[in-house]
Amino acid sequence: MARTTPHDHPHGDPGDHPHDRPHDLALTGERPLYWRVATQLLGELRDGTIPPGTRLPAERRLAGHFGVSRETVRQALEVLRRDGLIATDRRGSHATLPGPPLEHPASPVFPVGALRAAAPRAADRATVTWETPPPDHAAALGLAPHQPTLVHRFESAAADGHGLRRAVTSFSAVALAEVEELARYRYRADGTASAQLRRAYDWMRKAGLTLHHRDAITRLADSPSVRVTRLVHDQYERPLEVTDLVVDARRDALVYEFTLPAAV
Template sequence: MAEPEPEHAAVVPLYLRVAAALRSDLTDRQISPGSRLPSERSLAHRYHVNRQTVRSALQLLREERLVVTDRRGTFAAGTEHGPRVPALTAHRQTFPGGTEAADALVRASLAWEAPPAATAGRLALAPGEPTLVHRHVVLSPGGTSLQRSVSWFSRPAVAEIPQLARYRRGGNTVPQPDLRLLYHWMHQAGLRLTRRESIAVPPASATGVGDGTARLVVHRVVCDQHGHALEITDIDFAAHGAAWTYEFSG
């Protein structure tokens, strides 16, 4: 079985090194699909870490749909008859992008633009300084906008997350990008996230998506472990509901 790299090999969190070792075993089929993984205690002993580190590594692999955990233990995913990884749930947030609806009903793009002045400062950008921006629109079969979102990324986010850094040269619009795994990429880059979302019902007179009957607007700020903003997203969608604000770390 693959072992984590020595402590001096890379300055990355221990749980990421354990996850990388297990991921290699899973993808190389050294752990057979559907088979049960060793216990947390055994994995902690094997990799010379504590059990909380093992739990964090397994949680990341669950989010990547490589393993699934039930009351019997943790199993390698990917067989017809073995345990299946559940679909995305409310507690496992994904970035609002990708082809979750039919391709004809989703419009998404990445571009390199300067954000509004109020947003630039929060993202550690100088006024007028361009950064990566993601736009995502979900349309009804009749062409009505059901959901719109726009996300601005900070300079540290573009620099430290490899999957975003490839767009650093920017300039051109990238059609139909799929960034649903963005938050997993952030974890893989060693970033510990705090997400704060303010959700409200705007006045009926405000313009937006839907048919004008009911809408929700969401303002999301994702920060790293130092409190630096990585991403700011505004989402506007047709819905029926109330308003609330919640905050959690992961």
């Protein structure tokens, strides 16, 4: 099969210049397949599905997302690269469209339940281990039975010992493969050293992942405590982490705060 290379186009979005297509490439409708992919990818860059400045998913992920070959993805990326819409370095391709920094709006604090109203409290304790996660975590993350992963444990209580919160988080193989800051903990996960991962969600976003979380709140039977189970996945529905938080709710309020950006 003959390979083709996208041509330069001085103005407009990909797909605006049908005369600019190579004649030996299989066409989809009136435009080359790579041109359609470039247009769709540009749309995701502009609508924030892929936030400004973030690393684009790997070529194989984009190929699966758009249902095309990796060669077609490379051609589409070249179209956007020539227009200055993405830039590529040794870590991959990055969106270069203007937009707010990744820290705005701020990512939620990790793990769920770690942030509470200002009050005297005992020091938080957080550690990581490399172990087989709880069975329900393994099932939610798509891990094989007995497959180990990075497990984070967090414990916090007020200074008087009340309002105890315990959270256990298991990370998926996808999260460890895509987020290098998390992957580094693999070799120091001995359960003894402090491991505050409050920026875990920021790290995920900087790796090019759009985060979606689902929280389920249940009251534990015969107990004043409540359980919050959070499952986080990315823009491709791949699970990233699951957290179980148990809160002693006798004297503590579980508060959820959401910020929605204004319409533009």
